[in-house]
Amino acid sequence: xxxxxxxxxGPPGSVWPVxxxxxxxxxxxxxxxxxxxxxxxxxxxxxxxxVPEGPMCREGRWLKEDFFSETDTHYFGVRDDxxxxxxxxxxxxxxxxxMTFAIGAGQIxxxxxxxxxxxxxxxxxxxxxxxxxxxxxxxxxIIACIEGIGGSDSSVRLLDIANLMYxxxxxxxxxxxxxxSATFVVKExxxxxxxxxxxxxxxxxxxGVAIIKK
Numbered sequence: 001x002x003x004x005x006x007x008x009x010g011p012p013g014s015v016w017p018v019x020x021x022x023x024x025x026x027x028x029x030x031x032x033x034x035x036x037x038x039x040x041x042x043x044x045x046x047x048x049x050x051v052p053e054g055p056m057c058r059e060g061r062w063l064k065e066d067f068f069s070e071t072d073t074h075y076f077g078v079r080d081d082x083x084x085x086x087x088x089x090x091x092x093x094x095x096x097x098x099m100t101f102a103i104g105a106g107q108i109x110x111x112x113x114x115x116x117x118x119x120x121x122x123x124x125x126x127x128x129x130x131x132x133x134x135x136x137x138x139x140x141x142i143i144a145c146i147e148g149i150g151g152s153d154s155s156v157r158l159l160d161i162a163n164l165m166y167x168x169x170x171x172x173x174x175x176x177x178x179x180x181s182a183t184f185v186v187k188e189x190x191x192x193x194x195x196x197x198x199x200x201x202x203x204x205x206x207x208g209v210a211i212i213k214k
Contacts, residue, residue: 001078001101001141003058004028004038004208016050018204021183022192025210029187034213037186039129039143042104043068043177044206052206054104055092065096067104074174076131077102084133084141086111086172103209105131105174109162113171119158127182127199128161131209132173142170143209145184145196181205 004024006017019027025038042052053068054075067073067089075092077085078101085095086108108116109130127147134140144164148155158175165173180199185192194202 002028002033002035002210002212003056003063003101003103004041004210005056005058005063005206016044016052016206018044018050018206020202020204021185021208022194022202024205024208025185025187025192028210028212029192033210035187035192035210036213037184038192038208038210039131039145039185040177040181040183040203040205041207041209043073043106046181050206052104053106055096055102056104056207057099057102060100064104067092072106074105074108075102076105076174078141083138084172085138086133086174103131103176103207105176107158107175109158109173109175110165110170111172113166115159115162115166119162119175122158124158125156126178127180127196128156128158128178129176129182129184130161130165130170130173131176132165132170134169135171140169142168142173143184143211144168145182147182147196176209177205183208 006019044052054073056064077099079098180203184196
């Protein structure tokens with residue numbers, strides 16, 4: 001995995017730079033990273049500061065360490081031993097020194113192979129993106145993007161993406177930004193193409209997660 005972000009002009013300042021996921025993936029590929037595909041990442045302060053809500057670490061370098069909310073913001077991370085980690089701010093603080101990859105996230109979708117009670121009661125509908133891991137070795141990463149029939153978001157709840165992640169083998173998973181931000185791209189030839197149907201034009205987002213080949 002590899003964190004994507006718009007690095008134009010140097011590290012983010014008061015206004016975080018944004019790009020579409022294909023643009024972020026193309027920039028990483030131009031820098032010599034073998035990107036196979038990518039999805040959008042964390043929720044962010046859209047249209048204002050554009051700052052992601054959660055932490056952000058790429059190859060051991062911390063680009064952002066704080067949490068927007070100590071109760072509602074979570075993270076997905078990879079430790080120096082290759083094992084994944086999902087949790088809130090307290091777990092993050094206990095493992096931060098060992099992380100080589102981290103991205104902020106919203107609700108926890110799955111824990112111990114089951115949807116959390118909080119999402120069972122959530123009735124909101126939107127395009128959804130999730131990232132998770134399995135309990136066998138905590139080293140397999142599972143990413144999914146789901147949308148409603150005909151590209152509509154009118155029938156997709158958090159429980160739907162949780163169930164899909166479980167069907168794909170995830171035992172733990174978190175919710176990434178969805179709605180108009182939801183973008184899943186794959187490399188076709190020398191460019192990156194969205195394989196889902198985003199709402200309208202591709203949205204510029206604060207960061208993303210790339211699937212890479214080393």
